[in-house]
Amino acid sequence: MPEQRSTSTTRRKTFRSSEQDPLAQLGRLQPQAVEFEKAVIGACIIEQDAFGTVSDFLKPQSFYESKHQVIFQAIQSLAAANSPIDVLTVVEQLQKNGELENAGGAAYIAELSRSMLSAAHLEYHARVVAQKALARDLISYTSHIQKQAFDETQDVEQLMQEAEGQLFELSKSNLKKDFTQIDPVINEAYDLLRKAAARTDGLSGLASGFDKLDAMTSGWQNSDLIIIAARPAMGKTAFVLSMARNMAVDRQVPIAMFSLEMSNVQLVNRLLVNVCEISGEKIKSGQLAKYEWSQLDFKIGSLYGAPFYVDDTPSLSVFELRTKARRLVRDYGVKMIIIDYLQLMNASGMSYGSRQEEVSTISRSLKGLAKELNIPIIALSQLNRSVEQRTTNNPDSPDSKRPQLSDLRESGAIEQDADMVCFIHRPEYYKIYKDAHGNDTKGIAEIIIAKHRNGAVGDVRLRFRSEFARFLNLEDDIPPMPNDDGTIKPSPSKLNTEGVTQDDDPFDGIDMSSMPEGAPF
Secondary structure (H helix, E strand, O other), X not given: OHHHHHHHXXXXXXXXXXXXXXXXXXXXXXXXXXXXXXXXXXXXXHOOOHHHHHOOOOOHHHOOOHHHHHHHHHHHHHHHOOOOOOHHHHHHHHHHHOOOOOOOHHHHHHHHHHHOOOOOOHHHHHHHHHHHHHHHHHHHHHHHHHHHHHOOOOOHHHHHHHHHHHHHHHXXXXXXXXXXXHHHHHHHHHHHHHHHHHOXXXXXXXXXXXXXXXXXXXXEOOOOEEEEEEOOOOOHHHHHHHHHHHHHHHOOOOEEEEEOOOOHHHXXXXXXXXXXXXXXXXXHHOOOOHHHHHHHHHHHOOOOOOOEEEEOOOOOEHHHHHHHHHHHHHHHOOOEEEEEXXXXXXXXXXXXXXXXXXXXXXXXXXXXXXXXXXXOEEEEEEEOHHHOOOOEOOOOOOOEOOOOHHHEOOOXXXXXXXXXXXXXXXXXXHOOOEOOOOOEOOOEEEEEEEEEOOOOOEEEEEEXXXXXXXXXXXXXXXXXXXXXXXXXXXXXXXXXXXXXXXXOOOOOOOOHHHOOOOOOO
């Protein structure tokens, strides 16, 4: 017992001494390098090009001392105005800002310039200052998250999103890419050119399966952000699912789709309608004729094993997307990502003055992600109602119902950040059955390339089969044949006729043992 009391007493003494010991308290000071800060500011005052060396990674808030923040802000203002930077101009700028006293006075500015004899190690000193600032930011960030985590009223999932968002912003603001000498970039561009020349289709990017669209775009290009926009019911999801079928099912190109609007099952049902050419109502109700069961069983096998990955996380944040996209590219070799649709995303973890600012952050993040992963990202987008208020389909008229870049909903930053903006326009939807040139618009969809940073703009006409929510090349489509009662017969294409008759038993002739495990029959 006496030995236990002695140990307890020792612990209490140690605890008290750590509270009272000034040296122990110093351990709680925030990371700082005041002498390095003085050296950096002194160098900026005495050396003509010093500020240009450090301005890429130092900001006024990078400095621990408040007076150093004020002085560096004055130096930054002088540099922005292309004014000379020296003791006199810095003092004058501080006087103009009413900050001279907060900066320590003219004598302190002069002292900083005298104490710095050379800027030889300026960049090293500046990096130390930047590292200390990053350490302080991390302490502030983790302290806030820790406080929130102890709060029982906080939603843990939301807190994780906030933490990821703050860390993402912190890393993005502190990661700077260095310069690259042009020679390796020329070699990379030349290699890409040779690979494109070796391709029989003449494309340099991923083929969408729509020949005329691919001819105009040369395929979807790596690192591009492509916006596909339209009003509701124009067929945005049908278009990307038709493209997914062309790429993932027919060509085995791995792609991923983030569906914020529909569940995975709803999305696959839409894909079944598209691939099997059976109406959505019948797929939903299950009321299929015998020949339609045979048709379904015959074609559904092509979907098994397709490198098509779907994610139906609702209200997906750009930070969740970033994490999942990296894993999809790393583990599954995904070559393209589709997002349906942009306005349903959020940028949780940060505060915004308006929804427009949040959408701007989302679009910038998507463009950055496309560059980082070096794959095309296709984001669907809604258009505002101004399209509906216009009165004509004449493309030369300001009142044309054809979509325009100004119709993009919620943020002009979408237009700015995108490498390509495409609109889907179906005049038939507006009961316009002839275009300005007298062409029939029934069953026709126009893909309008309104912005193309690296190529031409123009229009591409595709066939739209509304009963199957499917887009096709005009030359590939055989128009549907109406029955006597006005209903639509299945298209007499190879898809519907190969090995299938209306008298077939739905399971007759099908080797059930050869079907993939888990098949729905």
